[in-house]
Amino acid sequence: MVSYIAKRLAMSLLVIFVVVSLSFFMIRLMPGNPMAALEAQLRMQGGLSEVEIQQRLNTVYGVTPDAPVWEQYLQYLWGVVRGDLGVPITNPGTTVVAVIAEALPWTIMVVAVSLIISFLIGVAVGAVMAAFQNSRLSQLMTFVVSLLSAIPSYLVAIALLYFLTSVYQVFPSGGAYSIDVTPGFNGPYLLSVLYHAFLPITATVITSFGGWALGMKGSAVSVLGSEYVRAAEARGLSERRITQSYVGRNSMLPMVTQLALSIGFMFGGSVFIETYFQYPGLGFYMIQSVGQRDYSLMMGCFLLITVSVIITNLLVDLLYPLVDPRIASPAARKRAPDTPTDPDQEVLPAGGTIG
């Protein structure tokens, strides 16, 4: 168990290191990179001495531009470790960390709530579809669900925006809460937050629960056909016992694996959702900074999205041994080599191949 966690932890740190290095590489080393562009721009404007230019660059990107590359790299790494990601070019009064610290909770809330809702709805719908496999209802539901899961989330967002914020003005078209409530733990504020988060969450759930439903259906159907379920029936176990501990638990296994895979996808989709609903989360700021060529803020958002994905993945990894005890004690796994599910046997992430 300890080595399992240690392995996961090492892997997570490695990924973060890779992303930080990538971000350094893109900001500093690529031909025509943003830092060189900013330097050229400052020089063009004139009025600044060479030293002042270097200082400006240093505050924005957190590295000394005329130092050797490896030294800049170390500076950058050290800055990230201390939680210093530089200053947004468009708004030098604040820091990148301050901006993204404010945005992160909104993104996490919307992604977590929509993931939980779509997981629950999807698994329930999938279980029903598997239970009544050959009925008309199940066929119809399979059709509807595959239809919904094939529609890109941003198009649903645009349609919702069109019908619910401009044709019928039922919901607000932006922001995380209205300006006339005071943030804090009080009724009006919480209601306003819910009201503003409703459309982003709805758009995400509509397009993502279908993937869960189809996955759950496939998994439950294959478990239903397996021999240990028939053996359990033959032993005369109660219907309830079979459904819960034999079919339910085993068909949930690949779903939990898929949970880890789809978190990255959800965070990716949240970029579109937040931009369209003008919801002040990480994705919103990321796209805004792309539009304003504010690369330090953009890389900060990207880094934080990656870290959030990694941390949630870790949580799922820790959850997994609880659902499947074979992971935690490999000895038990050897005794049962023919497991119905294998974590490596990839189920396609809900919604497509680009996570």
Add this chain to the structure above:
Amino acid sequence: MRFLSDLWRILRNDKGALIGGLIVLIYCLVAVFGPIFVQVGDEQDASQAYLPPSWEHPLGTDSLGQGVLEQIIVGTRPIMIVGVLSAVITIVVGVAIGLLTGYVGGIVDTVIMRITDIFLTIPGLPLIIVLASVIHTTNPFVLACILSITAWAGLARAIRSQAMSLRSSDFVEAAQLQGVSLGNMIGRQLLPNVGPYVAIHFLLAITGAIYASVGLFLLGVAPISGNNWGIMINLAMAQGALYTTDSAFYLFSPMAAIVILQVAFVFFSRALDSVFNPRLRVQ
């Protein structure tokens, strides 16, 4: 031939898959031949803006008085090119790496799989957005490479586990005894056995690439030049299509074009799945 007759039998029984396949075929034909027959003119006439559908412009006109349907037809080709290119790159890289690591094993496998794991963990879409915004390309091939930056990893993993199970089969052993080269082993012995999986993944990779590339144009991350569905929606949104009912056709037509294509791909890939997976047919 066997494959085609199987496919036809499945398609005949599964109406959804048949329609999906037909729609995909139509889109391909439009992408190839559409721009030959239909052109978006240069003349812009503001008095013709936001016209309702008519014989001349079956889907109405945009804010510059140009036909929406014409733009959709012309915009099919760039979208399909990027989608297919990106899927090809994803498949080639994913299959090559999966087969190689699965067959060779050992230290090569461990190292490459760790790298694959990194790509699997990094959220794909944000990475694509970051890369596209820094590279800022209009070249479809470069765009396709950016779009497939993380997509190959999942495929490589799946192919690897299949290659590992093939490694112990008789025909691989026979080939080993004949002393075939590594290239022959992977290309001629292993590849045909993962073919079905690759075919289905190819279709899904196209839908994924279209999803992401349209998204890039929508958000204005990729440079706005030329004509495709993402750019159309982007411009419609930028001109306030949300707030005028006149422009509903302008906004919703490219969206419908995307949705129909994506849904068609998914339904068609389901038919392919049951052609290759006889077990699914029994259930």
